[in-house]
Amino acid sequence: MDNHIVLSICIPTFNRRDVxxxxxxxxxxxxxxxDIAVIVADNCSTDGTREKLAxxxxxxxxxxxxxTNTKYMNLLIALSYxxxxxxxxxxxxxxxxxxxxxxxxxxxxxxxxxxxxxTDEYNEMENKRTRFKCDVSSYYYKIV
Numbered sequence: 001m002d003n004h005i006v007l008s009i010c011i012p013t014f015n016r017r018d019v020x021x022x023x024x025x026x027x028x029x030x031x032x033x034x035d036i037a038v039i040v041a042d043n044c045s046t047d048g049t050r051e052k053l054a055x056x057x058x059x060x061x062x063x064x065x066x067x068t069n070t071k072y073m074n075l076l077i078a079l080s081y082x083x084x085x086x087x088x089x090x091x092x093x094x095x096x097x098x099x100x101x102x103x104x105x106x107x108x109x110x111x112x113x114x115x116x117x118x119t120d121e122y123n124e125m126e127n128k129r130t131r132f133k134c135d136v137s138s139y140y141y142k143i144v
Contacts, residue, residue: 005084006035006109012078013092014043014069017052020092028058030098035105036060040092041078044069085109 009027013020020040027038038058042049042065053063064081066074079087086108090096108114 004035005037006086006105008037008039008082008084008087009090009096010078010082010087011038011040011090011092012043012074013040013045013049014074015045015047015049016092017045017047017049020049021052021056023090023092023094024053024056024061027096027101028056028061031101033102033105034060035084035109036101037062037083039078039081039083040064041074041081042066043071043074086114 011020011023024038024040027036037060039062040053042053042063044066050063050065053061056063062081062083064077066077070077075089079089088104
C-alpha cells in the first residue's frame with residue numbers, strides 16, 4: 001500500500017452496527033485507490049458493532065473503540081485518528097458519491113495551501129438514506 005494518504009474519512013458511531021458497516025463497505029468497495037483511510041471511532045457500542053466491522057479486511061480501514069461512551073467527544077476522537085494530509089468527518093448514516101470522492105481527493109492532493117474545504121451539497125432520497133453530492137471547488141480557505 002502506498003503511504004500517500006491524502007484523505008482520512010473519519011466516522012464516529014454508536015450502536016449503529018448495520019448502518020456503519022454499510023457506510024464503510026460502500027466506500028471501500030467503490031473507491032479502489034489507496035490514497036484514503038476509512039476510520040471508525042466506536043463510542044463503546046453494545047450492539048455487536050465491533051464484531052460486524054471485524055468482517056472488513058481492507059488495509060485502508062481502521063477501527064478504534066472507546067473504553068467508555070464519551071458522548072459528543074467521539075467526534076473529536078474520530079478526527080484524532082486521522083492519517084495523511086486531510087480529514088473528512090462523515091456521519092455513519094451518510095453515503096459518499098464515489099465520483100465526488102475521487103474529485104475531492106484529486107483536488108486536495110493538488111492544493112497544498114488549503115486548510116479547510118467547505119462544500120455545497122444537495123441530497124436525494126435513495127433507499128431511505130441520504131446521499132450527498134458536492135462541488136469540491138465551491139469554497140476553500142487558504143493557509144495564510
